[in-house]
Amino acid sequence: MAPIIYAIAWLSGCSQPTPQATSAETAPIQLQLNWFPDAQHGGFYAALVHGDFAAENLDMKILPGGPNVPVVQAVASRRVPFAIANADQVLLGREQGADVVAVFAAMQDSPRCILVRADSDIRRLEDLRDITLALGNGKAFAKFLQAKLPLEHVRIVPYSGSIAAMLADEKYAQQGYVFSEPLIARRQGMETRCLMVSELGFNPYTSVLITHPELIAEQPDLVLRAVRAVRRGWEQYLASPEETNQRIHRDNPQMDLESLAFAADEIRSLCMPPDQPDNSLGEMTTERWATLARQLADLGLLSGGAPSAGAFTNRFVEAAAASKKEDGHAPH
Numbered sequence: 001m002a003p004i005i006y007a008i009a010w011l012s013g014c015s016q017p018t019p020q021a022t023s024a025e026t027a028p029i030q031l032q033l034n035w036f037p038d039a040q041h042g043g044f045y046a047a048l049v050h051g052d053f054a055a056e057n058l059d060m061k062i063l064p065g066g067p068n069v070p071v072v073q074a075v076a077s078r079r080v081p082f083a084i085a086n087a088d089q090v091l092l093g094r095e096q097g098a099d100v101v102a103v104f105a106a107m108q109d110s111p112r113c114i115l116v117r118a119d120s121d122i123r124r125l126e127d128l129r130d131i132t133l134a135l136g137n138g139k140a141f142a143k144f145l146q147a148k149l150p151l152e153h154v155r156i157v158p159y160s161g162s163i164a165a166m167l168a169d170e171k172y173a174q175q176g177y178v179f180s181e182p183l184i185a186r187r188q189g190m191e192t193r194c195l196m197v198s199e200l201g202f203n204p205y206t207s208v209l210i211t212h213p214e215l216i217a218e219q220p221d222l223v224l225r226a227v228r229a230v231r232r233g234w235e236q237y238l239a240s241p242e243e244t245n246q247r248i249h250r251d252n253p254q255m256d257l258e259s260l261a262f263a264a265d266e267i268r269s270l271c272m273p274p275d276q277p278d279n280s281l282g283e284m285t286t287e288r289w290a291t292l293a294r295q296l297a298d299l300g301l302l303s304g305g306a307p308s309a310g311a312f313t314n315r316f317v318e319a320a321a322a323s324k325k326e327d328g329h330a331p332h
Contacts, residue, residue: 032083033065037252039263047233056225087204102312104282105205118191134174179266227316
């Protein structure tokens with residue numbers, strides 16, 4: 001579907017304010033995605049497909065995103081009650097006055113990577129030299145890489161969104177997501193190696209559910225119900241993504257089922273890394289947010305001080321985990 005149609009869908013879906021509702025009433029609410037529907041939204045879709053939103057009396061409408069949909073601003077202005085963003089976008093938005101709060105982090109580790117050819121001698125980010133490197137202009141992770149790496153004889157060029165140049169030039173590397181571009185390259189006969197940006201220390205939470213602090217203050221029960229449904233949805237998606245992938249494919253036919261299955265496999269370890277404590281899906285730490293804020297400040301993207309204060313809360317995800325333990329809920 002063309003981006004203009006997604007933009008129209010977003011505008012039409014943002015016209016209704018968040019309703020006042022008790023847990024006994026069905027509340028029609030919206031969740032604005034940060035991109036076209038794909039596996040990074042798998043748990044949110046799973047909560048819809050498997051009835052977790054409905055079980056919480058939430059009539060959830062998922063609004064597709066795209067390259068120009070301002071998700072942080074949409075929540076800050078209360079055009080939508082919930083949206084998906086990454087942690088660095090949350091902090092950068094708050095710096096500009098967008099009052100939003102993260103309440104659930106689906107991916108503990110960022111999927112952001114630099115792709116090189118599998119037959120390349122480059123095995124670490126520190127080995128990047130004597131190549132052309134395609135990076136998104138102005139992106140925080142790109143600025144971090146340029147500040148931290150020697151990048152000897154590396155020519156930085158704008159990221160085009162395609163792997164065509166990498167296919168044609170063995171001395172070419174580019175940004176990507178570990179769950180996406182490697183399969184695209186493989187289908188065109190090129191195996192790649194993913195150098196994870198998180199291994200260099202830049203690791204913002206990804207696929208983060210955000211809301212407005214006034215909604216937390218005015219309707220905490222609604223926020224809890226949404227987080228509880230989302231948490232169950234992600235449990236379901238990580239365990240068995242097939243049915244949900246069918247729905248994502250229906251909403252975004254450009255994402256075929258093979259791509260979604262590949263992505264779901266890659267995302268699983270990002271959501272629950274080996275060092276992640278049991279029953280902590282979606283939780284965040286003050287240390288991680290503070291580290292990210294310092295990194296962004298060092299890059300000149302934040303003014304400094306304590307910009308991470310108030311940027312997130314574990315209040316609802318911890319309550320959701322506790323309620324699961326009490327009722328013995330398991331994925332369907």
